[in-house]
Amino acid sequence: MAAITRLGASPLERHKRVSFYIFLAPWLLGFLLLQVVPIAWGFVISLTNRSAFPVEIKFVGLKNYITLFKDTEVLSSYWVSFVYTVANTLIGVVTGFIFALLLDRELPGRGFFRTILYFPYMIPLVAVGWIFRIFLERDTGFLNILLVRLGLLSTGVPWMQQSPMGSILLLSFWQAGWSMIIFLGALSTVPRELYEVATIDGAGYGRRMRHIMLPLISPFIFFQLVMSFIYAMQAFIQPYIMNPRVIRGNWVMLNPPPNDIFFVMSRAYYIISGQHKFAYGMAMLWVLFAFVLVLTILFVKFGGFWVYTEADEKR
């Protein structure tokens, strides 16, 4: 409070500052309790030998981190997550963009299409995983029955076993509704007159898209790429439920998925809660955190050269 009064020059400024902190207080409290404290604590843990067993807890410095960079299975998880993230981001953004383009102009049943295409995004992932597990089943899955009936396949394909990553990526396609909504909003900000003027000047659809629409909505595309990257790096439950191995009993989290779909988060969960190696798991999560942070900052800083801003115009 002392700092607040010192900085507040005029009474009005002071009133403003007090109000600012009063209204921000709940968020600040939640942020401190649920983010700052655990994050710091997690980093401290990652520097120790803590596990679920009551052994003497020692400070081991960067040992966990060094072990981690020699652990080929863990390293492969980062790679797998990265590949998934790139593919997921592209699929989501491209599909969402195409839907938005198709829905941007007048069309009978536009509201209906928009609702239905957005809808799968509302379904929780734990449910989506099971829905697709059955949908992709070799002999009795709907997809195979359909493809065989249509004569596109002679016998059913075990999709999840043959291409576990592809099966998980199918969810990205199915849940592209979120991107679609973002892009619909983006397209609605493009002034119609610009299209009309360009059309009169003789610009075809392709040129209108390249020179008017894409520059104007590029900030949204950029935003969507960044957000999608951050979220996909955290994919966690999909490999457990869409585990190509046979699931027995009713606790899916007990069976680790095969390495080619064992995402970072999924493995960290397994290491922490299945193998009880708390410190090692935390080190793994911290490396992920650093990776996401650095990549996002680099991307925002240097990846945005193609994004159109008003400032360019003025220059």
Place this chain on the structure above:
Amino acid sequence: MNIEARNRLSATFRFIVLAIFVVAFFLPLVSMVVTSLKRMDELYHLPAKVFPEKPVWENYVLAWTLVNFGKYLVNSLILTILYAVPAIMSSCFAGYAFSRFQVRESRAFFLLVLSTLMIPVMVTIMPLYMVMSRVGFVNQRGLWFIWGLSGIPFIIFLFRQFFSTIPNSFEESARMDGAGRFQIFFRIMFPLVQTGVIVAGIFAFQWSWSEFLMPVLFLSDEKSTLAIKIAMSYADQKENVLYNIGMAGIVYYTLPLVFIFFALQKRFVAGLLAGGLKG
């Protein structure tokens, strides 16, 4: 004439493409409903049939009784409310602070809010779990309230946009009349951002309803949620997964979301399009 004909052609083309996508998007859902009405042996019987010989409605009874569905439904609802109310209020407060009381450090705080988007959930939740179990604060639903306080960055952003569209004169005249800051907020500002509250509510509901990690780490089976039960699915004594009953359970599990979404979708989409995206 030429342009009109071309527009009609384009609309027809787009309609057909979208219709194909809609059908494709429906297939997994049809598969879900159809599977929920089959007998377990029908699922493995070859040649595979699309539709069940005779719909087994009993699966829906079993989905409810095999795991005490009602109890977990209530648990999920309790946690959702415990999370959604503070999440909406805290985000709304923060959005208000960012839109109306801009002081020198506001921008830094706003960047801080946005930067929380980059923190992987597990980086905070796993240590939290270790701290909590150490101090014996486990199996407490109060945690959902605190989780709610930390808000939803996207919604904070959305509320900031909404508040920015309201003219300052509204508050000023109220201030002249001697209204305090909370009076101004609750009497004047809050009612004007109802659309934002609906969008925030849908998000909060969806998040809490589908959250897996928090309940699996922090709550005992007694307080556990539907998300956990659905992830575990159903199994018989010999540990065979009962897909048909599992699908019936998923139908129950997603129904509240479907209902809320369709009841509010007009305002939800309008709110997203109007507020959040023009900034």
